[in-house]
Amino acid sequence: MIERRTFLRLGLAVVPMLGSSACSDDAQDRTFPQGVASFDPTPEGVLLWTRVEGGGRVRHEVATDPDFKSVVASGEHEVSADTDGTLRVDVALAAGGTYWYRFVAHGVTSTIGRTRTAPARDADVPLRIGLASCQDFGGRWFHAWRALVDRDDVDVVLFIGDYIYETIGHLGVKLPSDRTPEVPDGLVLEDPLKGTVAALTLADYRALYRQYRHDPDLRAAHAHFPFVMLWDDHEFANDSWGDHATDFDDYYGDEGNPERREAATRAWHEFNPIRQSGDTTQIYRSFRWGRHVEIILLDERLHRDDHLVPEGPIDKEVGHIQMNSAFGARTFVIKDAFDAREAAAAPTMLGATQRAWAIETVTASTATWKVLASPLIMAQMVLDLSAYERLPDMFRNRFYFKTDQWDGFRTERRALLEACGSVDNVVVLSGDLHGFYAAELYADFDAATEPLAVEFGVSAISAATVDVQLAAVVDANPFLEAFGLGELIPQFDANLLATNPHIRHADSVTNGFAIVELGPQAVDVRFVAVDGVTTPSGRARSEVAFRTRLGSRRIEAL
Template identity: 45%
Template sequence: MSSRVLRRNFLRGFVVTVAASQLPGCGDDGAPGPPDPSTDPEDQDRVFPQGLASGDPSPSSVMLWVRVEPEDETGPIAVHFEVATDDAFGSIVAEGDADVVADADHTLRVKVTELDPYTTYFYRFTARNVQSIAGRTKTAPADDADVSPRFAFAACQDFIGRYYHAWKALAAEPEVDFVLYLGDYIYETNGDPDFQTSGSDRAITIPDGVQLLEDDPNVKGARTLGDYRGIYKQYRRDADLRKIHSLYPFIAIWDDHEFANDAWQDHATDFNEAQGDEKSPERRHAASQAWFEYQPADVEFDAAASPPSDIRIYRTLRYGKHVELFLTDQRSYRSDHVIPEGAAPTDRPAGAPDTVPTYGEAGKSALFPNSEVFTRNFVIKEGFDPIEAYVKPTMLGAEQKTWLVDAITSSAATWKIWGNQTQLVQMLIDIREFDIPDMFKGIYYFTVDQWDGYRTERKEILTALQGVSNLVALTGDIHAFYAAEVHLDPDDLTDAPTLVEYVTAGISSSPVQEITQGVVDSSAGFAPLAPLVPQFDQILTATSPEYKYASSNMHGVSIIEVDGASEIRVTFLQVADVKTKDFDGNVSKKSFRTVAGQNKVEAL
């Protein structure tokens, strides 16, 4: 009755590999069968509160995911799964049985193989005689298939005080083939005042955690495996998120908030060095394990290894003749930020000669000790660039950097799509000509947590990719919609662009302009800068001409359409209000195209 179970892999996230096959018919032996499983929505929500999901499609396989909520069980819970070519499950191509266990938080990951390329399948699970809703998924086309994919890309879905109206907007659009998720699937904090606002039913509980505020023990960051698992469970109960997972396979990578804000390797930055180095391999390991358990990604997790050797998420996925995805991990192998948050303004990098500027010349101020302001954010370009050139930090690490360059330069796909967490385009703001105190006048990097803080390696990679045709970076992280033409040297635009970059805003997270307003409002000393915040986009595009479009105060999701070997078209679905529970349906759209061979952004 069941297809062959080829392998069971207990890597702290139960994985079953099952091959699709023609299933033999069953004779009737006269014995009564089990009662029909319940499909009552209340039962489904009780047994499968996080819904179901699929991901990482290949031409012959796809990953399926589900979690069963334990009740009185003290041991394994039996789960039956089915895959069919029709939503009535009249043509089942694969089915099997597995147990979910507490060691994997009762999650199940099934890899279904020997499927047909570019084919829609339906899947469902049964546990405790309750049958889940049916999910829909789709395999990738064969590598040589001349098809024109259409897919969404998204990032940054903060839950605190915010709603997932952008997923509603995507669900209302014509079908896409898959969703490329570029990181910050969860936020590890429950009320970080730098970017989170509380709201009625949009709150999360962190049972253990790291206390973030000295005067409020309730504001925490996740610390333990139970903390991180709990956040995923609470996020995945959201009806709009469950809906979009049931409709489309996800291809996901992480950014920082799956572990800790502005993280590097296994170091957090919660206290900006006020409590010393925040190295925490146990916390990083727990965050990686929870991500593995709750994402239908075709990767492996080694519970016995230490970070970053416990998991590798950078990978490629081919999607027909015209598309290959290159997904990078920009947190696990990166160097620390160039300017230490706890350093003095008179300090320099260790061993640096006097010709290298002090941190103070890059903006570091004694007025803001142990702060991300003037160290990771709002950094003076003139002082920072020679410091970075001396330090030569890495974003990707040597091994991943070599892998990325080799993979892209050897790809035969028409369009090489880089799934890139943090912005490549130079993000400068020049506020010298405004009527503000002289102490603020200068040209600043908005944030050096992105590629601006790793300029040397960015140039090295772009140099190696010179001559690669039709290279497109799709980016999240910054909570804004941007379209840009990225040059080898962002300070000299006389050469042709090396690639184009399309940046999607957060599904729900605070837009970058809103965050900037919050920083300005947080200190009376910043009050003279308040009139500049509403001019954010004008200042940005005037200072940084690689940007061809900027919308820094929106939320939403994006769709890319690949028109074979001719062009790609990108549409930003922009949602203004995510703090009101009821979605008003208002979505503004802005579309662009990039013609093959041109590395240009053209508004439509």
């Protein structure tokens, strides 16, 4: 691999057109405003991507050196408004190689991107992953991406969901003008916690991707590393299932909206190309890296059942005491009452087809490490508020923090983990919750059994962390504030660790990313904390590290 300092000098600099003078930064930004990117590397090649403002004729070039003295692939393409000017090119390349690529359109040459192909399936090489999720552009900055680029020490980035946020101004935050996303159509919202407007049309979702991808730090990350992508909910709508949104007000209920779902799906594929059979609704797939790693990428939104507890009516048995609220329906749900309902209904998150595929892929894999890429946290997360005397009786109970994640699908989780537990070295990588978590996974978290796998959950690149979200909800709800729930927020992680001994680490107040190294003898995970996400300046400040050794189903702190 070329030395890091050489790429930093060449990879993001102005590059010369073939046979002509260099292009200006302004010309590049006008022609290629979202930069360049690569996706889904295999031993046979990689997907290259760019977006050309105004469309037209585009040429791609791939070389084995950053000066393009040895061009190994090239071609010309026509892009149009039908794909919003985006272009994906599947380029055949040799296994285990590092390559540089660029595009030429309208007489302008793009910045140089660097990518790499996966090694041969029997190659004895480790894999270093940059694990990331949940990047919110509104009033927040992507310092985490700059920190990852400056490290320059990963092979691929695994982005595990919430690449965009479909609502603007959520959590009631007033946004600075230069970090306020805009959509041409939009759906007006009434609840300030949910935002002022939500993306509704294809034009809206495309506009969000264009604005996010124009961020210089995100563009730099895409130019440096190939990405492997999954979606979660905010690429469509909060806590979504199938084509249903769950935000609830006079305008925006939980009815299905196939047109909106189709628009969100199309825009995601335009800006985040993946390898698929042609069915845009099937994004679950596997990713192999040499002898040691196979990643099973799960879609936990499109094929799932509805949440068991509806937001609308009051349902005190599970703690739902306010109409049209997620509180008691999907967050802070009374565990014992919910467990009985879940056992009777046995809802699915994956759907029968995907679940069977996932189990077959894990159990048949010959890789040393079988990695489940799960956008949602798999470990049980229970909060025990029974000892807090100030709370009224209805709150002095044990609660699931969120039943939108795997705690709401206990029966299927058990079946999946029991099947995966029949083989060694299963690791779950997850996101969504905006905190860092490390946990050992059990078929039954309430029984004295042995763990079947381990999980590492990554925090948000920039989205509000758990403590910030909880504070916003309590502050906006006098009913909750009156009972002193706000005072419990600083105790969230301590309660989580005390109530859930399988959780070995919890940090619900820090943004950042993770570095995951999978080798022949161990998996090492580093959680990298990033400060200052609500300001234009920020930095990576600290790391905590964990290890799971080959053949173990336990987590060690390093």
